[in-house]
Amino acid sequence: xxxxxxxxxxxxxxxxxxxxxxxxxxxxxxxxxxxxxxxxxxxxxxxxxxxxxxxxxxxxxxxxxxxxxxxxxxxxxxxxxxxxxxxxxxxxxxxxxxxxxxxxxxxxxxxxxxxxxxxxxxxxxxxxxxxxxxxxxxxxxxxxxxxxxxxxxxxxxxxxxxxxxxxxxxxxxxxxxxxxxxxxxxxxxxxxxxxxxxxxxxxxxxxxxxxxxxxxxxxxxxxxxxxxxxxxxxxxx
Ligand code: FES
Numbered sequence: 546x547x548x549x550x551x552x553x554x555x556x557x558x559x560x561x562x563x564x565x566x567x568x569x570x571x572x573x574x575x576x577x578x579x580x581x582x583x584x585x586x587x588x589x590x591x592x593x594x595x596x597x598x599x600x601x602x603x604x605x606x607x608x609x610x611x612x613x614x615x616x617x618x619x620x621x622x623x624x625x626x627x628x629x630x631x632x633x634x635x636x637x638x639x640x641x642x643x644x645x646x647x648x649x650x651x652x653x654x655x656x657x658x659x660x661x662x663x664x665x666x667x668x669x670x671x672x673x674x675x676x677x678x679x680x681x682x683x684x685x686x687x688x689x690x691x692x693x694x695x696x697x698x699x700x701x702x703x704x705x706x707x708x709x710x711x712x713x714x715x716x717x718x719x720x721x722x723x724x725x726x727x728x729x730x731x732x733x734x735x736x737x738x739x740x741x742x743x744x745x746x747x748x749x750x751x752x753x754x755x756x757x758x759x760x761x762x763x764x765x766x767x768x769x770x771x772x773x774x775x776x777x778x779x780x781x782x
Contacts, residue, residue: 659782661774664718672734674723677781681723681731682769683742684779687753692716694740695754705765709754712768720771720779721755727762742766 611618650658660677667673667686675682687695695709713719723731723742730746737743738759739752749760756765771781 659780662779662781664773664777664779669717674734675781677769682781683719683721683723683734683755683766685719685734687717687719691740691753695752698752698754698756704757704763707754707756707765712754712756712765714771715773718773718779719753719755720781721766721768724767725749725762726757726764726766727760732766 658678660675660682662673662675662684664684664686667684669686670688670691671686673684675684692709698709700706700708709716712721725732725744725746727744727747727749730744732742732744732749732751734742737750739750741753741755741758742751743749744751744760744762747761749762750758751762751766752758754765755768757763769781771779774780
């Protein structure tokens with residue numbers, strides 16, 4: 546058996562050998578590089594700031610996550626998309642509709658585009674004046690004598706050469722704008738040197754076919770677009 550002094554000396558020597566190893570392990574565990582390595586082994590996140598342990602913390606977004614199932618979120622999404630789509634479509638339709646309504650003719654303009662006149666109410670040898678698009682329209686139910694008179698005129702002698710046939714669709718009905726071709730006055734019916742119309746503004750005379758015969762007016766009275774309906778009506782326009 547070894548003496549007590551020898552045993553004490555042996556223990557003291559072995560403790561001196563172990564002490565540096567323990568100190569080295571403690572120093573290595575406090576190294577930031579080793580801590581990063583340990584963190585990376587448990588997470589795939591790679592911090593761009595090496596060595597900065599505060600910035601390598603991953604934020605916690607769990608409070609933003611839905612508590613319900615995934616289907617409930619999809620339902621809300623579909624509802625929102627559908628509702629916004631329906632509102633947008635209704636707005637677009639309303640805008641286009643307003644635009645088209647503004648561009649189209651108003652009711653009073655449409656009403657004036659065409660004018661109907663019952664010809665049965667006009668006796669032979671009489672004039673009627675109607676308003677069409679803001680202008681007077683002369684309608685005369687001509688007699689057989691007036692039609693003959695209109696056809697006997699030498700067309701070559703006229704300032705604005707037109708035969709009577711060119712100015713009427715039915716010989717007994719003369720339809721023309723009541724606007725003097727000089728400066729736009731309204732001529733007077735059954736007056737003037739030629740038994741037709743007379744413009745008192747500057748003295749233009751038109752014959753029974755509405756052709757200029759005397760005075761400053763350069764042209765015959767204008768013939769508007771018109772037609773006869775099957776029920777005996779005149780449609781101007
Ligand atoms: S406006 Fe008719 S003659 Fe001058």
